[in-house]
Amino acid sequence: MRRIIFHIDVNSAFLSWTAVKMVREGKEDIRLIPSVVSGDPSDRRSIITAASLPAKKLGIKTAEPVSMALRKCPSLLIVRGDWEWYKECSEGFIGICRSYSPVLQQFSIDECFIDMSFRCSGKDPVEVAASLKDEIKTKLGFTVNVGVGPNKLLAKMASDFEKPDKVHTLWYEEVEEKMWPLGVRDLLWVGRKTEERLLAYGIETIGDIARLDTGQLTRLVGQKFAQQLHENANGRDDSPVETEIAEAKSYSAERTFSKDLTDPKDIDRALFNVACIVAHRIRRDDFRASTVSMFIKHKDFTVIQKQCQTSRPTNVTAVILNEARRMLGEIWDGKTPLRQVGLGVTKLTHESAIQMSLFEDPAMEYYREWDRQYDEKHTGPDRYRSNAKKIQGEDGKTTVGDISVCPGQNPDGQ
DNA sequence: TCTGGGGTCCTAGGACCC
DNA sequence: TCTGGGGTCCTAGGACCC
Numbered sequence: 001m002r003r004i005i006f007h008i009d010v011n012s013a014f015l016s017w018t019a020v021k022m023v024r025e026g027k028e029d030i031r032l033i034p035s036v037v038s039g040d041p042s043d044r045r046s047i048i049t050a051a052s053l054p055a056k057k058l059g060i061k062t063a064e065p066v067s068m069a070l071r072k073c074p075s076l077l078i079v080r081g082d083w084e085w086y087k088e089c090s091e092g093f094i095g096i097c098r099s100y101s102p103v104l105q106q107f108s109i110d111e112c113f114i115d116m117s118f119r120c121s122g123k124d125p126v127e128v129a130a131s132l133k134d135e136i137k138t139k140l141g142f143t144v145n146v147g148v149g150p151n152k153l154l155a156k157m158a159s160d161f162e163k164p165d166k167v168h169t170l171w172y173e174e175v176e177e178k179m180w181p182l183g184v185r186d187l188l189w190v191g192r193k194t195e196e197r198l199l200a201y202g203i204e205t206i207g208d209i210a211r212l213d214t215g216q217l218t219r220l221v222g223q224k225f226a227q228q229l230h231e232n233a234n235g236r237d238d239s240p241v242e243t244e245i246a247e248a249k250s251y252s253a254e255r256t257f258s259k260d261l262t263d264p265k266d267i268d269r270a271l272f273n274v275a276c277i278v279a280h281r282i283r284r285d286d287f288r289a290s291t292v293s294m295f296i297k298h299k300d301f302t303v304i305q306k307q308c309q310t311s312r313p314t315n316v317t318a319v320i321l322n323e324a325r326r327m328l329g330e331i332w333d334g335k336t337p338l339r340q341v342g343l344g345v346t347k348l349t350h351e352s353a354i355q356m357s358l359f360e361d362p363a364m365e366y367y368r369e370w371d372r373q374y375d376e377k378h379t380g381p382d383r384y385r386s387n388a389k390k391i392q393g394e395d396g397k398t399t400v401g402d403i404s405v406c407p408g409q410n411p412d413g414q
Numbered sequence: 415t416c417t418g419g420g421g422t423c424c425t426a427g428g429a430c431c432c
Numbered sequence: 433t434c435t436g437g438g439g440t441c442c443t444a445g446g447a448c449c450c
């Protein structure tokens with residue numbers, strides 16, 4: 001049986017979804033005017049998470065600073081993202097895709113792969129794809145692109161061709177004509193740095209990579225990456241459509257300040273907030289972590305990070321925060337302005353038996369109780385689930401309610 | 415008045431053990 | 433005393449994705 005994979009990609013997802021809601025409320029359709037979705041429109045540091053076609057025609061791109069976009073189009077309409085609504089839209093879209101094939105891999109909040117090998121046998125895959133695309137438009141009010149190919153890579157490349165509301169195929173026999181003339185940057189996994197490196201050696205198109213001697217490619221990007229790029233440039237990809245949702249391997253949170261900060265008290269407050277968020281999330285998902293990492297970003301975007309092992313797997317905010325504070329002291333002089341601080345945990349286990357040690361800090365029970373109260377206050381919906389696309393939100397304003405003692409401070413020292 | 419937030423995977427060097 | 437390899441873990445940094 002011939003393998004047939006669809007890649008379904010919502011066109012300008014966050015913008016389309018916002019538009020659907022606004023149209024329902026009787027407002028104008030922001031897809032038809034220059035408009036963008038961003039985090040906090042008043043924050044000069046926020047960036048664009050989605051742009052309408054008219055905005056894109058003015059040169060406005062996803063991930064560029066709002067201030068820069070405003071220079072290109074002073075009358076640009078900026079709307080704020082609505083995460084709960086996006087999740088609803090995503091569920092509706094995934095649901096329709098699933099009705100076409102249960103062999104579905106959700107790739108992000110607005111993209112999925114489905115294996116249609118069985119469902120398409122004896123049918124024209126392009127017709128099936130078109131009916132899927134139209135059903136989503138009719139029932140949900142927004143458009144998608146569907147890429148059709150013999151594997152995930154080619155399906156994904158195909159869905160990226162002309163937008164919006166289109167079906168494209170990319171079969172093996174079409175690779176030379178449709179994919180090889182494209183610039184290297186259009187190939188999956190080729191980002192800015194790799195593009196620069198390839199261009200420096202006169203490798204400009206995907207076809208150039210495909211025809212390249214792998215030895216030469218290895219010298220440029222390393223063996224493993226070279227092999228993958230060479231396979232992909234030739235349209236080969238045997239990765240399966242993964243229906244299982246993979247468990248998280250790490251959790252992290254970070255804060256970029258609206259102004260670079262130097263006051264240790266401000267930095268510590270941010271560190272406290274991100275520690276609460278990360279620890280809360282691992283408790284929610286029943287994890288404990290053995291590695292804590294701490295990172296800071298300077299105003300020139302250089303990042304310094306430090307990690308350490310905990311004496312045993314933990315989910316206690318105070319323990320994680322104290323490790324982070326100690327490491328911060330090692331990587332920050334307390335004076336250099338900081339743009340961002342972040343904290344992450346890895347080496348996760350579901351080990352649930354709490355090792356009662358005779359030497360456990362007697363304050364630990366207090367810390368756990370503090371965490372229980374924090375969790376109770378933060379049981380609401382959480383956007384940080386699965387591997388969904390993330391947007392910035394109100395978490396920068398996360399507070400700890402009326403609990404006045406920070407974990408990690410000596411509770412008896414009040 | 416330029417650049418968010420949350421992930422995954424890879425690499426390279428050093429420590430340490432056999 | 434000097435030398436070798438393999439294996440694993442840890443660490444810092446970097447590239448990419450949405």
